[in-house]
Amino acid sequence: MDSLVATMVEQVRAAVADRTPLRIRGGGSKDFHGLALHGQLLDTRMLRGIVSYAPSELVVTVRAGTPLAELEAALAEQGQCLPFEPPHFARGATDSATVGGMVAAGLSGPARARAGAVRDYLLGVTLLNGRAELLRFGGQVMKNVAGYDVSRLMVGAWGTLGLLTELSLKVLPVAPGEATLRFECSQAEALRKLHAWGGQPLALDASCWLQDDEGQGRLYVRLRGAVAAVEAACKTMGGTRIDNASAAADWAACREQTLPWFSARAAHPEL
Structure with missing residues (x-):
């Protein structure tokens, strides 16, 4: 000791x-x-x-x-x-x-x-x-x-x-390949997409759904794994690919719980 x-x-x-x-x-x-x-x-x-x-x-x-x-x-x-x-x-x-x-x-x-x-x-x-x-x-x-x-x-x-x-x-x-895809969709549609992708051999790593002030919902999906697997998943899933450097700050905000969804909650949330 x-x-x-x-x-x-x-x-x-x-x-x-x-x-x-x-x-x-x-x-x-x-x-x-x-x-x-x-x-x-x-x-x-x-x-x-x-x-x-x-x-x-x-x-x-x-x-x-x-x-x-x-x-x-x-x-x-x-x-x-x-x-x-x-x-x-x-x-x-x-x-x-x-x-x-x-x-x-x-x-x-x-x-x-x-x-x-x-x-x-x-x-x-x-x-x-x-x-x-x-x-x-x-x-x-x-x-x-x-x-x-x-x-x-x-x-x-x-x-x-x-x-x-x-x-x-x-x-x-650290995974050699990474990509973030964005999809314009409602929360219900986002859940349907995630359930469907979850049953496929895709390099899914993280997901986040947000809604802007105009009510437009966006689903962000991060892929990580072998480069070939990530590139193949991007082609299969579609959506808009986001630059990794730009997406990194958003995923960090998700990790640190500083996104609007967290900061806009009540002082004494039930969850």
Whole structure:
């Protein structure tokens, strides 16, 4: 156990002894989400850095306080990525999503339907439980069937089941081919199209339907995969092809939930 983890262990022990609640916080990018914030601050950002990365094995082990942008940059240098497109929610000057917060929140982006969610790429975790015990679950391989799958239980738990200190994740190569198609259609027609395409061997990756101020609906579909597969799908599906550079900003807005559909919602939405 290194000194940084030991410091956290002592902080948890002291909180248990004093019966004081702790508020686990990384970069604070998701402070707006969920319940009211209370408790003594336990900052995870001191635990940062990539512990090990084997591009050929598609596995990375990283400390929980590592900025998500830092991990994504390291993966991009090797032509790899987190395929579930986790949102950063960096809406303030000091906000910086962390890898631990990514797992604790369990939120994914536009590619979630095809690529899967955060939990599908979490191989193992090291965590501190409520008794200040340092525990390890899972491993660094996909086919690890020893014991209960506690690692995935941490996804979306918001730190209520333990303080994450280290995580092992599966990563994937960046798709060589990508295209975005636009279709002028109603929401009902968009759903019919998506259902029909879903039953075909197409390189579907993400979809988004929007309606402008005049009531005109537009369906955007992103394709990713082998270049030949993407080009063939474009010919089969039709629509208007959008420049990738222009479409990237829109997909990023979808991932970060800054599209008008999100910002125009009520202050206390039911969903």
